[in-house]
Amino acid sequence: MKKRSLLLLTIVALLTSCAQGPQWQDLFNGENLEGWEKLNGTAEYKVEDGAIVGISQLNTPNTFLATNEVYDDFILEFEFKVDDGLNSGVQFRSNSLPEFHEGRVHGYQFEIDPSERAWTGGVYDEARRGWLYPLNYNPEGQKAFKNGEWNKARVEAIGNSIRTWVNDVPCTDLLDNTTASGFIALQVHSIGSAEQEGKTVAWRNIRILTDELEQYKMPENSEVKQINQIANTISEKEAAEGWKLLWDGKSSEGWRGAKLDGFPEKGWSMEEGILKVHKSDGGESTNGGDIVTTKPYKNFMLKVDFRITEGANSGIKYFVDTNLNKGQGSAIGCEYQILDDRRHPDAKAGKDGNRTLGSLYDLIPASADKPFRNGFFNTAMVVVEGNHVEHWLNGVKIVEY
Template sequence: MVACGGNPNKAKNAEAAAETKAEAKAAPVYNVIDKPQVDLATLPVDKEGYYVIFDGKTFNGWRGYGKDNVPAKWTIDDGAIKFNGTGGGEAQKADGGDLIFAHKFKNFELELEWKISKGGNSGILYLAQEVEAEKNGQMKLQPIYISSPEYQVLDNENHPDAKLGVDGNRKSASLYDMIPAVPQNAKPFGEWNKAKNAEAAAETKAEAKAAPVYNVIDKPQVDLATLPVDKEGYYVIFDGKTFNGWRGYGKDNVPAKWTIDDGAIKFNGTGGGEAQKADGGDLIFAHKFKNFELELEWKISKGGNSGILYLAQEVEAEKNGQMKLQPIYISSPEYQVLDNENHPDAKLGVDGNRKSASLYDMIPAVPQNAKPFGEWNKAKIMVYKGTVVHGQNGQNVVEYHLWTPQWTEMLENSKFSSQKWPLAFELLNNCGGENHEGYIGLQDHGDDVWFRNIRVKVLD
């Protein structure tokens, strides 16, 4: 199996991995083709910092997938790249085939405009590899879409694909055959549409589903009486030298990616985003707090993303007949930790509700007073009988109230709604569980981040 954006260096006989309902078959021997890439330094950069990868006049930097030239069916028409259709669907002709820009991008934001003919179908592929695989003793080029997610491009009104799939997940801008674009706001055939963030998943929409069977794991907790208390009555839950009281979420030890660096807890980034490695994962303090005030300092690396979780539970849920550990954030509100200037999440969400100190994806921090990457910020989180306040650098920036109709409404308008993620909705709507208490957690989001001077005052 080809990992998305995967390793270009080795031929593999993949026995690897994905969960299937049928008995898994081994992938054939395959190879990722390595060809010269365009040097981005040779491209113009516009005033907003975007590389212009099509100049409106030439195919500089472009070539056919699996080819060294631009296939004849691709032309330039009034400042636009045009594919001159054959009517053959995916049965590509020798003078056609997919077109690629010859540079491999990793973390990026893509913007373009597209229009489609009546009844037309196309797509925007990203993180694609050029792959050949063995068949009958020979290596043969494989279709681009077996290694690449696809942003669907479609005439929704006239192409039958719009009625196939599930919940419209083959309509324009959807993650093809997986996640429908919501709202579905494509313009009719022959009109220009704007596409952005082709690498980001569209929001989901489906009928509300029941949450799967789940279990909250119960493990021994730290006795607060064993901790030092400072002169202001706060428990010091990190002593600057050891991980006493801390462990990995869903684990009994501290994962190796978490270290102590100059009196601070540091996560040593992998660059993998939320795809946590075995020696990483989120870190929690092993005591469930109910009414409390948490204070700490944090700093983030350039382009970094992390978070502070609270009232978290350790949850396992049923999948394919087995109980599997779920992500910490499906049971826990998140105080966002972000480099607002350099991480694309700052531009997503609504009204800045994914920027630093925000209640992630729900309430923006106002004022937004985070310091730049590499500088220390002061964070405060107060939870008292359902009232929650986020503070940042000496100012209260968020206030909301758990277990209220307003809280339920916020969840329904977020990625954690009962339609999109029924288990997360059920857990967050009853945040902290029956006793309204939970763990404090620090997030592994794949980037370097530091936390220090961590203390908690119990308000019970």
């Protein structure tokens, strides 16, 4: 009888636990700003009609209202409404550290963008790398935001996976391992004109879930493009789509010198998962020379993460025929130009900027407003389908022919 009673008690406890559902924690009490702290700027935040209202102000940098608590893995939900013409966002896994630009807030941001660009729900890396997942990756997600109305947002940050929703429409699917924990913060963006002063952005029903996340996370959506920012890895979703690594992060397997049978003995090195080309005397392929894949490719999508030092000049070539030039100079093919536009003289050579970063070298200039991340890794992408070719930089198309 005692064993039966214990069994019944256990079953009742389990049923009670299941009936309770997810244990959400309110981050805003609807009455005051208890549990929050203003950082960086001087824009005003106030509580009005059960919502936190941020008010734009001239002559102040971005202002943030941050939680006192920090969070690592979580599901965050909130509602927001923004005046037309005012950019904003919600920071997560973000920090303010004395050693980073004197405490400047930095980290992931859920974008709030009422402009025609329509990137609300995208993921931006505030004060660091810039755009990680612009919403031109997901045209359906661009349609979810309702201008002038209350919108519902959801952010799932679980391990290296970051996913967002706007009004229950999936917007982003990002893999990134840069920052594992930090505070939540509400942004009032800086403004540049008096016409923008006094515009407002409001948030309400802000809540977070930190337990049993695997049980309550949304199912995977194969229709949303996944962007993988973790170096030298292929995710399960990418593998299912057919992506393969061209470089394993540690060896020269699959590569050779453009004019050699093997890999160059100088001019290149592999350190900590990074393939480096060494500084040369400025001549064309006078150090280790170009390297090429051992296999040819026809129709493809090629992604390469690259970072440059001051004054660097490099490139990503495709359709290379190593038999066309056996003498001095580099291999011949189409080139996605990689260049320090601000410091290298080649940026001002050529015609109409067709030697600048991202251009089809010496032929078609890249867009002037391309999203380059100075000092960080950038993602170049070349898309080839038949006779149609595109150059992309950090999720933005910059050349098409």
